[in-house]
Amino acid sequence: MQGYPLRDITVIDLGQIYQGPYATFLMAMAGARVIKVEPPTGEPVRARANISRGSLPLAMLNSNKQGITLNLKTARGRELLIELVKRGDVLLENYAPGVLDRLGVGAAVLTKANPRLVYASGSGYGRSGPKRDFLAMDLTVQAIGGVMATTGEPDGPPMKAGPAFADFLGATHLYGGIVTALYEREKTGRGRVIEVSMQEALYPALASALGMHYWQDGKTTTRTGNRHSGLSMAPYNVYRASDGHVAVICVKDEHWKSLARVMGRPDLADDPRFANHTLRAAAMDEVDALVETWTLRHSKDEIFDIARQHKIPAAPVRDLTEVTNDPHMHERGMLRFMEHPELGRVVLPNSPIRYEGSPLLELIPSPELGQHNRDVYCGFLGLSEGELEGLKAEGAI
Numbered sequence: 001m002q003g004y005p006l007r008d009i010t011v012i013d014l015g016q017i018y019q020g021p022y023a024t025f026l027m028a029m030a031g032a033r034v035i036k037v038e039p040p041t042g043e044p045v046r047a048r049a050n051i052s053r054g055s056l057p058l059a060m061l062n063s064n065k066q067g068i069t070l071n072l073k074t075a076r077g078r079e080l081l082i083e084l085v086k087r088g089d090v091l092l093e094n095y096a097p098g099v100l101d102r103l104g105v106g107a108a109v110l111t112k113a114n115p116r117l118v119y120a121s122g123s124g125y126g127r128s129g130p131k132r133d134f135l136a137m138d139l140t141v142q143a144i145g146g147v148m149a150t151t152g153e154p155d156g157p158p159m160k161a162g163p164a165f166a167d168f169l170g171a172t173h174l175y176g177g178i179v180t181a182l183y184e185r186e187k188t189g190r191g192r193v194i195e196v197s198m199q200e201a202l203y204p205a206l207a208s209a210l211g212m213h214y215w216q217d218g219k220t221t222t223r224t225g226n227r228h229s230g231l232s233m234a235p236y237n238v239y240r241a242s243d244g245h246v247a248v249i250c251v252k253d254e255h256w257k258s259l260a261r262v263m264g265r266p267d268l269a270d271d272p273r274f275a276n277h278t279l280r281a282a283a284m285d286e287v288d289a290l291v292e293t294w295t296l297r298h299s300k301d302e303i304f305d306i307a308r309q310h311k312i313p314a315a316p317v318r319d320l321t322e323v324t325n326d327p328h329m330h331e332r333g334m335l336r337f338m339e340h341p342e343l344g345r346v347v348l349p350n351s352p353i354r355y356e357g358s359p360l361l362e363l364i365p366s367p368e369l370g371q372h373n374r375d376v377y378c379g380f381l382g383l384s385e386g387e388l389e390g391l392k393a394e395g396a397i
Helices: 019-028 044-050 056-061 075-087 099-103 107-113 138-144 165-188 198-215 253-262 277-282 284-295 300-309 320-324 327-332 373-380 385-393
Strands: 010-014 033-038 066-069 090-093 118-123 193-197 236-241 244-249 314-316 335-340 344-349
Touching: 010 019, 010 075, 019 033, 019 056, 019 090, 019 118, 019 165, 033 075, 044 056, 056 344, 066 373, 075 107, 075 373, 090 165, 099 107, 107 118, 118 165, 138 165, 138 198, 165 193, 165 198, 193 198, 236 284, 244 284, 244 300, 253 300, 277 284, 300 314, 327 335, 373 385
Parallel strands: 010 033, 010 090, 033 066, 090 118, 118 193
Antiparallel strands: 236 244, 244 314, 335 344
């Protein structure tokens, strides 16, 4: 059995909410030691625990981390951060640009303290440019980044995507940037500052919509509902089934021919009106009507089975209860039931990245606020018990 790729890496995690914590979660599940640093009042997502009995997002994104508190508004708190950085390999933060600089512990200070440090910064718009200091959250980045203009029904208002995908696209790019910089450090012995803008990370996901926009000479942006963002594929939609909805897409002409046969309409397979993508897209309303006439006669699971047997891309639209109990993801270890000390019995995710030769790490519940103060400050930094009590007394932790 091989070890885990980041087993010798220590990460100082100043991440908050989704973007930063997910990037460091991926590092933790690759074997890194991740020390989650929170202000004494806790990070913003922890406040959601006051609304219900606990914060599931906090638990999802912070498994397998050590948790400490640190008050960066105190001189001693800033000194402790520098000491942590001297012993670490990566520092990640997704504060608004300039926040740590104003506190006196920005990238220039920390990389001077440890030239091997990979300093990773995630933000809405980046560390430079005219929008640098604009407040940014997933919703506002979806709005300004073009996502909402391309989401929703053609005659309806702009809509956000259901998942917080600007945050998580930013997070996965941030993870990629960190491990790339760590690879470079193996060659050069020096770290570097890397950054990811959420707006820039989501732009490539607009590829289909941008293709149509270009084709229309930039005259309009069309919302296409559940149809293809470029309106260049049919069938490509969500159709009514007898007991719900099902998504069907024909990426290849062979898919359409197979679908025509299973719909009991083999004549459509050779019908010149539907011979290729261009022709089917031109007859999109008619194609959708033909497909839905068939799907309405079957349950969504029956459609899924038929499509699988005939190699047609299709899937039932499932609710979150069905998804969290997905036997496939549970068998692969991506999802598992856990008795969480704050939440009770919940389903938590592992990392979607697999390292052949190393089993998925077992999940360790997300830390309580300051749970590992003693382990990190005494064990990792070597402070005495008396010094630890002194830090508490002066409000540094």
